[in-house]
Amino acid sequence: MRELRFDNRFVRELPGDPESGRHVRQVHGACHSRVAPTPVRAPRLLAWSAEVAELLGLDEADVLDPRFAEVFGGNALLPGMEPYAACYGGHQFGNWAGQLGDGRAITLGESINPQGQRWELQLKGAGPTPYSRRADGRAVLRSSIREFICSEAMHHLGVPTTRALSLVGTGEQVVRDMFYDGHPRPEPGAVVCRVAPSFIRFGNFEIFASRGEEAVLQQLIDFTIDRDFPELIEAEADPALRRVRWFEEVCTRTAVLMAHWMRVGFVHGVMNTDNMSILGLTIDYGPYGWIDDFDPDWTPNTTDAEGRRYRFGHQPRIAHWNLWQLANAVYPVIQQVEPLERALAMYAEVHEAENRRMMQQKLGLDTWRGGDSGDDALAAELQRLLQVGEVDMTIFFRALSGLDLAQPALAHFDAAFYDEARRAGVAEAFDAWLARYAARAGQEGVPAALRRSRMDAVNPLYVPRNYLAQQAIDRAERGDMGGIADLLDVLRRPYAEQPGREVFAARRPDWARHKAGCSMLSCSS
Structure with missing residues (x-):
C-alpha cells in the first residue's frame, strides 16, 4: 500500500486538549483531543468505493493490500497521521445538550491528494474517546453498511455529502439495544472510513460560545474560513466583513442542501446542530430513511416518533432553526445583528428559489409560472x-x-x-x-424525447430504499457481502436504465412496511 501525504492543519493550528488518554472528561478551551483508534481483533475489508479511493490517489492494489484493513480498521497508522477527536456541543431535539464531541469518530488526518485537494479521513466506530460519555465508541455492521451505502448513493444522486472510502469488519461483537426496549444483543462490529474536505459542524462553534471562550471561537471561525472557504479570503480583505460573508455562504449552502433532500426524498432523522456540516454537506448517517409513499409527516427515527420534529416536510424549517443557533454562537465574534439576520433571511429566499427550480426540473417545465393558479x-x-x-x-x-x-x-x-x-x-x-x-x-x-431525457436526468430510478439496505445487511450478517457490492453498483448510476436490475427500482414490498430496519430505526448503532 502506497503512502499518503498529510497536512494536518486542524491539529497544528488550533488549540488542543492538554490532557491525554481516552478517559471521559470535559474539555475546555480546546478544539480537539489527541486519541488513537483502539485496535480490533481481526480487521477485514468488506467493501470499498473505487471512486473515493481514486480521489485519495489509491488504486485497487492499494486497497486489497492487507495493510489497508489494518489502517482503516484502526490497528495501524500511516506516516503523517495524527489522530484526534473533535470537541463540539449541540442542540439535540431543540434542547442544548452541552459538550458532545466525537464519541466514536476519530480523524486520522488531512490527506492531500495528487491534485492538491484536501480530504479528511475519519474512522467511525474506532473506539472510545474523551467524548464517548458512557458509550464504547464502537459501531455495528448494520449501521455501518447503511452509512457506507448512503454516503456514496447521495454523491451519485448529486446531493452534497460526505463520502465513504471503506467498510472494515472488526471480528468482534458489539452489544446494542436496537429499539431501546431492554433487549440488547451482540452484533457484528465494523468501522467506516468517512471522507470529506472538513467534518466541522455547527456544534464546533456552539460549544465555545456557550462557555464564553470567545478567543477560541474567533480562532476557529478564522481557521475555517482560511482552510475551507479560501475563495472568501481572495474576495474580501476585511476580516470582519469576511466573517459575515462566511455566514452568508453557510446559509446558502444549507438552503441548497435542503432542497436536494426534498428533491430525492431523503429524511435525515436526527438534524441536531451537531449533525449539521459547516460546508453544507449531508453528514452523520444514523436513523435516516427514504420516502417510499410520499408523506411529509414521516420520520424514520423512533426517538422522534412522538414529536416528529425531524419529519420529512419539516427539514427546511429545522435547518433554518439550526442556522439561528449558529448565528447566536458566532455573534460574540461578528457582533452585528443585522448582517446575521439578513443572512438568515437569505436562507429562506435561496431555499424557496432552489426548491422551485428543482420542482420545475422534476416536472419537466422550461419556465415557472408562479401564483395561486399557476x-x-x-x-x-x-x-x-x-x-x-x-x-x-x-x-x-x-x-x-x-x-x-x-x-x-x-x-x-x-x-x-x-x-x-x-x-x-x-x-x-x-x-x-x-x-x-x-x-x-x-x-x-419540447419534443417528447428531449422532455423525457431532461426529466430522467433529475428524477432517479434507483434510490437506496430502506428495505434494499436491510436486505444487504441481512446477507452481510450471514457472511455474504455480495449484497453490498450489488446495491452500491446499481446506485452508482441512479438515473440510468439498467436492464436486469428492475428489482432495485420496485416499490417497497408489503413485508417491509413495518419490518425493523425497513421502516423506522433508532439512534442505537
Missing part, C-alpha cells in the same frame, strides 16, 4: 394527491417523463400506488391533475 398551485396539488393516494414518490416522478401528453392516463402510474382503495379515492382528482399538467407541459413545446 405552477405553484400545480405542484402543491400534486403533493397533496401523492400523500392522500399513498403514491411512491420516486416511481411517480420517474414515470411522469413517459406520460403521453395527448392522452394522459392514471393507469400509467399503477406501479406507484401502494393501496388500491387509496388509489380509487383520488382517481378522479388525479385524472383532473394529469389533464391540467399535460396541457401545461404541452405549452412548453
Whole structure:
C-alpha cells in the first residue's frame, strides 16, 4: 500500500486538549483531543468505493493490500497521521445538550491528494474517546453498511455529502439495544472510513460560545474560513466583513442542501446542530430513511416518533432553526445583528428559489409560472394527491417523463400506488391533475424525447430504499457481502436504465412496511 501525504492543519493550528488518554472528561478551551483508534481483533475489508479511493490517489492494489484493513480498521497508522477527536456541543431535539464531541469518530488526518485537494479521513466506530460519555465508541455492521451505502448513493444522486472510502469488519461483537426496549444483543462490529474536505459542524462553534471562550471561537471561525472557504479570503480583505460573508455562504449552502433532500426524498432523522456540516454537506448517517409513499409527516427515527420534529416536510424549517443557533454562537465574534439576520433571511429566499427550480426540473417545465393558479398551485396539488393516494414518490416522478401528453392516463402510474382503495379515492382528482399538467407541459413545446431525457436526468430510478439496505445487511450478517457490492453498483448510476436490475427500482414490498430496519430505526448503532 502506497503512502499518503498529510497536512494536518486542524491539529497544528488550533488549540488542543492538554490532557491525554481516552478517559471521559470535559474539555475546555480546546478544539480537539489527541486519541488513537483502539485496535480490533481481526480487521477485514468488506467493501470499498473505487471512486473515493481514486480521489485519495489509491488504486485497487492499494486497497486489497492487507495493510489497508489494518489502517482503516484502526490497528495501524500511516506516516503523517495524527489522530484526534473533535470537541463540539449541540442542540439535540431543540434542547442544548452541552459538550458532545466525537464519541466514536476519530480523524486520522488531512490527506492531500495528487491534485492538491484536501480530504479528511475519519474512522467511525474506532473506539472510545474523551467524548464517548458512557458509550464504547464502537459501531455495528448494520449501521455501518447503511452509512457506507448512503454516503456514496447521495454523491451519485448529486446531493452534497460526505463520502465513504471503506467498510472494515472488526471480528468482534458489539452489544446494542436496537429499539431501546431492554433487549440488547451482540452484533457484528465494523468501522467506516468517512471522507470529506472538513467534518466541522455547527456544534464546533456552539460549544465555545456557550462557555464564553470567545478567543477560541474567533480562532476557529478564522481557521475555517482560511482552510475551507479560501475563495472568501481572495474576495474580501476585511476580516470582519469576511466573517459575515462566511455566514452568508453557510446559509446558502444549507438552503441548497435542503432542497436536494426534498428533491430525492431523503429524511435525515436526527438534524441536531451537531449533525449539521459547516460546508453544507449531508453528514452523520444514523436513523435516516427514504420516502417510499410520499408523506411529509414521516420520520424514520423512533426517538422522534412522538414529536416528529425531524419529519420529512419539516427539514427546511429545522435547518433554518439550526442556522439561528449558529448565528447566536458566532455573534460574540461578528457582533452585528443585522448582517446575521439578513443572512438568515437569505436562507429562506435561496431555499424557496432552489426548491422551485428543482420542482420545475422534476416536472419537466422550461419556465415557472408562479401564483395561486399557476405552477405553484400545480405542484402543491400534486403533493397533496401523492400523500392522500399513498403514491411512491420516486416511481411517480420517474414515470411522469413517459406520460403521453395527448392522452394522459392514471393507469400509467399503477406501479406507484401502494393501496388500491387509496388509489380509487383520488382517481378522479388525479385524472383532473394529469389533464391540467399535460396541457401545461404541452405549452412548453419540447419534443417528447428531449422532455423525457431532461426529466430522467433529475428524477432517479434507483434510490437506496430502506428495505434494499436491510436486505444487504441481512446477507452481510450471514457472511455474504455480495449484497453490498450489488446495491452500491446499481446506485452508482441512479438515473440510468439498467436492464436486469428492475428489482432495485420496485416499490417497497408489503413485508417491509413495518419490518425493523425497513421502516423506522433508532439512534442505537
